[in-house]
Amino acid sequence: MTATHAKANLPAVKKKDLKSMMKPGPKNLITDVDGIQVGNAEDRxxxxxxxxxxxxxxxxxxxxxxGGGPGTRETEVLSPDCLVDRVNAIVLSGGSVYGLEAASGAVMALAKQGRGYTNKGICVPIVPSAILFDLGNSGDKNWGDMPPYRHLGWVATENVSTDFPLGNVGAGYGAAAGKYKGGLGSASLVHESGVQVGAVVAVNPVGSVLIPGTHYFWAWAFEQDGEFGGLGAPHLAGDISLDMPKDSRLAENTTIAVVATNVTLTKSEAKRVAIMAHDGLARAIRPVHSPFDGDSIFTLSTEKKEMDGPRPLGLAKIGAMAADCVARAVARGVYNAESLGGLPGYKSEFMKNLHKGES
Structure with missing residues (x-):
C-alpha cells in the first residue's frame, strides 16, 4: 500500500470532535482553574x-x-533546588523598578489574612513578582515621595475574584503594544478529562501583535469562539515584511504572565510548563524575548487533580495547553484595550479603518 493510499484510508477527524475534547472554560479566564482568583488595581x-x-x-x-531586561522579585526562590516549594501569590505590576513595591503591599495584605508560612509566630507570605515598563506613557508620574505601587498591591490582593475585565485593567492599564494600546488578557482551556489550564498576561512588548500591514493578530490560528474579533485567516496581498516593527518603543517594554493548572505538579514540572508557555508569546508577538523585554512567565499548580496517565505525556499536554492560552491571552489583552493616553485601542482603530474601506 502506498503512503497516499494509507493516508486515504485513515478515518477523518471532525473539527467538532476535536473541540469537544478541549474548549475554553466558562469564563475563558485563568480563574477557570480551580483555586485561582485574580485582583486588579489601577491608578488612573x-x-x-x-x-x-x-x-x-x-x-x-x-x-x-x-527577556533580556527583566525586573523581578523572589524568582530565585522558585528554583527547583531551593527550599520553599509553594507560594501565596504572584504579582504582576507596571512601574518598572518602582512597581516591585507592589509585592510588598501584597505581602502585607496576605499577612493580615494569616496566609504564609509561620516562623517564630511571624506570618511570612511568599509573593514572587515581575514588572513591565510603563513609565513612558502620558500619565502623571509626579507621585512625590511614595510611588503608588505598595498601595495598589494591597488593594489588588484584598479584592480578588473569579471575575475580572480585560484590557485597560491591572498591570495592563498603562501598557502599550506598538502603536496600539496594550492591556491585560486572559484565556483558558478545559479538557474533558478535567485538566484545567489558564493564563493571564500583561501585554507591553517590543514586538508587534499584528501581522504587518493588517489587522490580523499573529495568534489568529489559536482563536476560540471569535474571542478577539473572529476575523479568521489573514488575507495577504504579498510577502510579510520581516523588518523590525516601526512602533517598537525600544526600552519601554516587557510582557509578563502567569499560567495555572489544577493538576498536581512538582516544582521541576511547573518549570517545564513555564518554559513551554513561552512558545505562546512567540506565536503571538514578533519579535519576542528581545534585549529590551523582560519577558517572564510564572506557573502555579493548585494541586486539585492528580496527573492522568504517564507523567511526561501529561506534562507535555499541560505545557501545550499553557502555550495556546498565552497566545490567545496576548491577543485578547490588546483586542479589549480601549484608547488611552494617545494610544488607540485596537477595536476603535480597526473600525475607523474599516469605515475607510481598508482591510
Missing part, C-alpha cells in the same frame, strides 16, 4: 496598575525568564 492619573494572582491555598510555583 499615573496610568499604571497591578494584578495579583492569588491561589486559595499556597500553590506550587515556578518561573521561566526569557
Amino acid at each position: 492619573e499615573v496610568f499604571t496598575g497591578v494584578t495579583a494572582i492569588v491561589p486559595d491555598t499556597a500553590a506550587v510555583g515556578a518561573v521561566d525568564v526569557r
Whole structure:
C-alpha cells in the first residue's frame, strides 16, 4: 500500500470532535482553574496598575525568564533546588523598578489574612513578582515621595475574584503594544478529562501583535469562539515584511504572565510548563524575548487533580495547553484595550479603518 493510499484510508477527524475534547472554560479566564482568583488595581492619573494572582491555598510555583531586561522579585526562590516549594501569590505590576513595591503591599495584605508560612509566630507570605515598563506613557508620574505601587498591591490582593475585565485593567492599564494600546488578557482551556489550564498576561512588548500591514493578530490560528474579533485567516496581498516593527518603543517594554493548572505538579514540572508557555508569546508577538523585554512567565499548580496517565505525556499536554492560552491571552489583552493616553485601542482603530474601506 502506498503512503497516499494509507493516508486515504485513515478515518477523518471532525473539527467538532476535536473541540469537544478541549474548549475554553466558562469564563475563558485563568480563574477557570480551580483555586485561582485574580485582583486588579489601577491608578488612573499615573496610568499604571497591578494584578495579583492569588491561589486559595499556597500553590506550587515556578518561573521561566526569557527577556533580556527583566525586573523581578523572589524568582530565585522558585528554583527547583531551593527550599520553599509553594507560594501565596504572584504579582504582576507596571512601574518598572518602582512597581516591585507592589509585592510588598501584597505581602502585607496576605499577612493580615494569616496566609504564609509561620516562623517564630511571624506570618511570612511568599509573593514572587515581575514588572513591565510603563513609565513612558502620558500619565502623571509626579507621585512625590511614595510611588503608588505598595498601595495598589494591597488593594489588588484584598479584592480578588473569579471575575475580572480585560484590557485597560491591572498591570495592563498603562501598557502599550506598538502603536496600539496594550492591556491585560486572559484565556483558558478545559479538557474533558478535567485538566484545567489558564493564563493571564500583561501585554507591553517590543514586538508587534499584528501581522504587518493588517489587522490580523499573529495568534489568529489559536482563536476560540471569535474571542478577539473572529476575523479568521489573514488575507495577504504579498510577502510579510520581516523588518523590525516601526512602533517598537525600544526600552519601554516587557510582557509578563502567569499560567495555572489544577493538576498536581512538582516544582521541576511547573518549570517545564513555564518554559513551554513561552512558545505562546512567540506565536503571538514578533519579535519576542528581545534585549529590551523582560519577558517572564510564572506557573502555579493548585494541586486539585492528580496527573492522568504517564507523567511526561501529561506534562507535555499541560505545557501545550499553557502555550495556546498565552497566545490567545496576548491577543485578547490588546483586542479589549480601549484608547488611552494617545494610544488607540485596537477595536476603535480597526473600525475607523474599516469605515475607510481598508482591510
